[in-house]
Amino acid sequence: MSKDNQVLEEFTSKEYEHGWTTDLESDSAPKGLSEDTVRFISAKKNEPEWLLEWRLKAYRHWTTMKEPQWPNVTYPTINYQDIIYYSAPKQKVQPKNLSEVDPELIKTFEKLGISLTEQKRLTGVAVDAVIDSVSVATTFKDKLGELGIIFCSFSEAVKEHPELVKKYLGSVVPPNDNYFAALNSAVFSDGSFCYIPKGVRCPMELSTYFRINAANTGQFERTLIVAEDASYVSYLEGCTAPMRDENQLHAAVVELYAMKDAEIKYSTVQNWYPGNKEGKGGIYNFVTKRGLCAGDHSKISWTQVETGSAITWKYPSCILKGDYSNGEFYSVAVTNNYQQADTGSKMIHIGKHTRSRIVSKGISAGKSQNSYRGQVHILKRAENARNFSQCDSLLMGDQCGAHTFPYIDVENKSAHVEHEATTSKIGEDQIFYCLQRGIDEEAAVALIVNGYAKEVLKQLPMEFAVEAQKLLALTLEGSVG
């Protein structure tokens, strides 16, 4: 037990590595939320009338809603009037290429190790970098443009492809879907828009770097990905955030729309500031992510590695509407110190012969609470639907908790639904086996935990796997001693 304690001490003494802020002059909205704030944001972004109306409708609906109480997390009440809903980094002119971009911003990315120029040259990843709500630079646009792929910031999409945005915005996550989705719909500042035309296989991984920068700024991102018939796209989302004392609210919405034979792969590595050792500060991450398999034989796959945030509240879901459509969810969620995570997935089977798979691996350490909450719903007309869910929890230390809340609702007799969950610590017999083979205890723990998460990690695209492994290694470093 003393070894465990020592291990945990080292583990918990790890400070957040990416903790720094850059000084960018903000052009912010005044604190607080009202119809005027919504109008301010909309005006600031030169939005068309219909979008302002859409926002206002969402705002009015939001005022009638109550903050959900059911997640297994506790946090002080959020004062929604004490948040700045819009802040944009100041720029005099729209940059045409990277050399025109504020050098401070470029430095920000360099500190994070994702220099845009480097990435452009070496990795072939097009990056839509988001700093504090406004997209500053978008790369590889021309290259993607040749294939007819649209990959741009949300505000740009509103200007240049209003018909597409109008058609698909809110089609998967309606503005009145839930409390935070409604809030996001009212005040979303920017985000990414991606459109893959019929039959196109996107040749590169599309990636967005989110960063939360100015103090007291809620981030309300909106991502919309539409994949036309028989197209394919792999999208990466990664997050790091500077150290902060005050809690920051992040309520993003991600909508995926897959038509016939289309496939969307969405991967996330999330490493936002989780608060310090005493549980002070950290980011509140209340995200609505949902994918619609609208066409037959379509596929949506979510992969997430969650290591950050003080509170995570996130359920990437798939609505399997098309016949033979396929949904997948792979997740590793690590919580430490006073972190709280309530995460999982929803698979709604509507079409015939739909299949889904959920693999969730939770690791809790310190005084953290890690919950899996999921739903598998087989509707009456979803014949021959198939689901397999597995959610495992690993506990490190005797003051953390692991919780599982799976809902399984089956209305069709031909459905085949399986769910299994286990909770355990690293088995003494497993350690013993390793020791017996000459592997020391530290290496054995590392080996076992790596193996434990491998099923999920191997789902990540190459570009991301490196960062995910780095993140997990960082988290594991302490625990291995």
Place this chain on the structure above:
Amino acid sequence: MSTATEKQSLSTSLIASIDLAQFSFANEQRTKAFEAFKTIGLPEPKNEEYKFTPVTRSLSKHFSASELSKPTDANESVKSLLNPEFSENRVVFVNGMYSKTLSTITSDSKVTVQSLNEALASNPSLLFDQLNTTDPFALLNSTLWSDGLYINVPKNIEEQKPLFIHHLHDASSEKVSAHTKLFITVGESASLQIIEKTDTQGNQPVFNTISEDIIVGENGAVNYCKIQNDAGQLIQVANTTIHQHRASRADTYTLTLNGQLIRNNLNIIIDGEGCESHFYGLYLSDGDTLVDNHTTVDHKKPNSFSNELYKGLMDGKSKGVFNGKIYVRPHAQKTNAFQSNRNLLLSDDATVNTKPQLEIWADDVKCSHGCTTGQLDEEALFYLQSRGIPKATAKAMLLYAFAAEVMETIKNEQLKNYIDSIVSERLHKSY
């Protein structure tokens, strides 16, 4: 929205129609329970615990508030419902009242078996409601109970003879609202076997709540079997709480074959080291009935073991609901807790809602749950047919085999044979 207001009004009018003055005993406890009930009322449709089980809606469909809050008289003709198999050591309740004439108690003379009213009359300080519960129907039961049973097995007495508790309802002429309370204490190194069954005569709706508190002392054992095969229009909510002390053992069986709307809350509290708890359930539903089993096992102390197996067959337009909670509290190290829930859907209109739930706050534990939903294995069916067995028989055989996994865990031979016969009869009648 009109239905929502109806439900709301039933809860409010029920509270208004309850007059505690009609009861002459245990008024202190009743008042306390009633105050608690007033604050929560009947469960509304959004209530997480009653999300899939619309007890309140069913009640408002069949009962008015005053029909729910008043006890119903009965006549002795219900005795035709008594099972000859279990005539030896039997306690009978008719519409919630203890029937002295129909009961024949042949338990060991050291074992106390008496009506709860009598027990309270001779010992007013009897602590019969020490196990707290927050379920609205348990509170309603504590407010409205008309009679009950007190069983006490003293230290070192191993009672071999099972006690059969039969709840009869006479719904031939009027609606029945019956509420029974059982309080059972099993002393140190003592043991007890209980079989409980509900039956209804007539077609009027019956609302029945049963609340059972069972306390098992150190090294004691309880074997408890609940048979629900009621042909009447029964809406039943049963709350069973078993409190286990050190090194005790509990075996629980919940077998539901019939009943309009059945909700069982089984709570097991493991409050000592070295306890063992096994609980099994089998539910066969048909028509437009609903069976809901909510189980909770709360591991408060280390080094204990719990094992749960619930299996269900849903046919017709019936609904099966299962919620199994396992709590492992901080410091309840070395706990092993296993849970399994398997369901077969036999028709296009049957549904199942299941929610296995683990909440773990200790690290050195082994806990798992598994749950499956599917239909009969076509290949197994084909295999039997290829051996010349007609499809209907083959289906009944496979369903019987599915159910047998639960039935064969019953140790009492007589009980096992009885269960076997009613399950076989049911399966062969339907298929």
